[in-house]
Amino acid sequence: MDNKMINEVRSSNKFRLVSAVGNLIILVWITIAGGIMLVLTDSTQGWLGIVTGAVLIALPFTPIFQQYLEKPMPEPIFQILTLVGNLLMITLFAWLTSVFLRDPFVMYNRSNKLSLVVWSVATLLSIAAFVANIVVYSLDRKANKRQLN
Amino acid sequence: MLPHLKITIILRRSLLVMVVFIITGCEVAFTPSITPIVWFTVAPQQFDQMPAKQVPQPSPIPLASTPTPGPVPFLGVDDLNCAFPQGGDEHYGYCRIPESMQYYVWGECQTSCPDGPYPGIELLVLSETETLRAFISVIDSRDDKTDKRKESFAIGGFFGSLGVAGGVPGVLGACLKSGSLTGGWGCLVVILAVGADAFVTYWSFDQGAQANKDLTKPWGLEESAQDLFDLLRSSNETLPPNE
Numbered sequence: 001m002d003n004k005m006i007n008e009v010r011s012s013n014k015f016r017l018v019s020a021v022g023n024l025i026i027l028v029w030i031t032i033a034g035g036i037m038l039v040l041t042d043s044t045q046g047w048l049g050i051v052t053g054a055v056l057i058a059l060p061f062t063p064i065f066q067q068y069l070e071k072p073m074p075e076p077i078f079q080i081l082t083l084v085g086n087l088l089m090i091t092l093f094a095w096l097t098s099v100f101l102r103d104p105f106v107m108y109n110r111s112n113k114l115s116l117v118v119w120s121v122a123t124l125l126s127i128a129a130f131v132a133n134i135v136v137y138s139l140d141r142k143a144n145k146r147q148l149n
Numbered sequence: 150m151l152p153h154l155k156i157t158i159i160l161r162r163s164l165l166v167m168v169v170f171i172i173t174g175c176e177v178a179f180t181p182s183i184t185p186i187v188w189f190t191v192a193p194q195q196f197d198q199m200p201a202k203q204v205p206q207p208s209p210i211p212l213a214s215t216p217t218p219g220p221v222p223f224l225g226v227d228d229l230n231c232a233f234p235q236g237g238d239e240h241y242g243y244c245r246i247p248e249s250m251q252y253y254v255w256g257e258c259q260t261s262c263p264d265g266p267y268p269g270i271e272l273l274v275l276s277e278t279e280t281l282r283a284f285i286s287v288i289d290s291r292d293d294k295t296d297k298r299k300e301s302f303a304i305g306g307f308f309g310s311l312g313v314a315g316g317v318p319g320v321l322g323a324c325l326k327s328g329s330l331t332g333g334w335g336c337l338v339v340i341l342a343v344g345a346d347a348f349v350t351y352w353s354f355d356q357g358a359q360a361n362k363d364l365t366k367p368w369g370l371e372e373s374a375q376d377l378f379d380l381l382r383s384s385n386e387t388l389p390p391n392e
Contacts, residue, residue, distance in 0.1 A: 023314035030310055034303045043300055049307065068318065074325050081321065085313040092309045096302055099361055105371045109238035111299050122306065 016069050018136045019082045021060070022129030026089065028056050029125055033118045041111040079137050086130035093123040223267035229253050236288045238295075240270070241374045243285055251276050254284065256378030273381060280384065284377040290363075291370040298360040305353030312346035319343065 035049025059065050096119040106112045225239045231253065235244030241256045254273045275281050320343060324336035364370050 020318075023310070026310055027307075027314055030303075030307050034307065038300065038303060041296075041299065043296065045300060045303075049303070052307075068322075071322055073318065073321055077325070078318070078321055081317045085317050089310055089313050093306065096306060099302070099358070103361070103365050105240075105365065108240045108371075109295065111238075111295055115299050115302065119302070119306065122310075126310075 015079055015082075015133065015136050015140050016073070019086075019129070019133050020065070020069065022086075022125075022132055024056060024059065026122060026125050026129060028053050030118070030122055031056060033121065037111075037114040037118050040114065079133075083130065083133055083137070086126060086133055089126040090123065090130060093119055093126050097123050223255070223270045225255070228267075234285070236285070236292050237374075238292075241288060241291075241378060243281075243288055246274070252281060252285075254281065254378070254381060256375070256382070259379060271382065275381060280377065280380055284374070284381060287370055287373045287377055291374055294360040294363050294370060298357045298364065301353045301357030301360065305350050305357060308346050308353065309350040312343055312350060316343040316346065 031049045031053030035046040035051075035053060038044075038046025038049060040046075097116065100106050100112060100116040100119065103112065106116055223239050225237060225242050226235050226244050229244060230247060231244035232247040233245065236242055237244075237255075243252050243254045245252050252275050254275050255267075255270055258269055258271050319339045320336070323333075323339040324331055330336075362369070
């Protein structure tokens with residue numbers, strides 16, 4: 001089997017798409033929900049987050065995103081580093097959530113309550129993205145093995 | 150007697166005899182071929198003597214109980230007629246009463262709460278004293294640190310996730326070709342961008358963590374606000390409301 005065919009087989013994997021969409025959803029949540037949280041608590045920086053979130057929502061419909069999906073990536077380094085990145089995100093958001101959960105005064109004002117919601121959902125989204133990436137990675141491996149055989 | 154009248158009388162008598170014979174003859178000759186059914190009848194009921202509870206009545210329509218007004222949540226400054234300076238949140242805070250040198254000061258009731266419009270919250274009207282100035286200072290610092298924590302974590306969370314989401318494909322795409330390190334300006338720029346992102350993330354989290362520590366540590370701003378409010382309440386600085 002020549003290199004061209006191997007590349008064709010590998011380019012059919014869905015891992016790239018799923019991991020990119022997962023990261024995009026997390027970023028959109030942080031920018032939009034985080035932005036709304038800041039605006040609701042009188043922080044003007046929130047508008048910057050909301051605008052960034054709107055740009056991120058439009059990103060999958062641009063040629064840049066398509067080019068990214070078609071660009072060859074070294075395997076399996078890309079998949080491994082993406083999964084490590086997922087774990088980093090989970091750790092980061094879980095730590096932020098735990099900061100607010102451990103604060104006995106977290107329910108004292110709306111700002112703290114909104115922060116707790118934003119980071120709790122971000123943690124859940126990052127866990128969901130990690131699980132989706134693991135599932136798609138294993139499915140891709142099986143599909144590639146079947147096609148190579 | 151005329152002959153036709155005689156005939157008429159004879160015919161009438163004959164007809165009468167025939168009718169009597171038919172009626173009596175049928176009744177005598179009839180014998181029932183089957184045993185007649187005996188119908189049992191219920192004894193007459195005295196409806197006017199039935200107990201009232203057995204009288205069928207329409208079932209009552211279930212009605213939702215009228216909701217009683219629940220406790221009114223205290224919204225801090227938004228619930229009061231306040232002038233500047235003001236600060237705090239729904240649990241601890243202060244604001245100046247317009248056209249006066251007195252302040253509204255509120256905080257949580259520790260043991261028993263006085264009868265007021267806001268359950269769990271005690272509202273005081275105080276003149277400016279040293280303790281009140283200390284309380285105002287703590288509330289202002291507490292507001293600053295709460296905002297700092299919220300904004301720093303939001304910035305750190307965004308840049309952290311952006312670095313992870315964009316850093317992995319960015320570095321791999323710019324620095325690796327066919328499994329080997331290529332280097333070059335493109336790779337350097339991407340690495341610098343990821344490094345800057347990591348620095349901003351770390352710096353933001355450090356700022357947020359410091360603010361969080363100032364708020365929640367023992368004798369920190371949260372506990373100080375509680376202690377100072379208790380001091381204000383227990384002292385004799387309370388004056389009757391001027392409204």
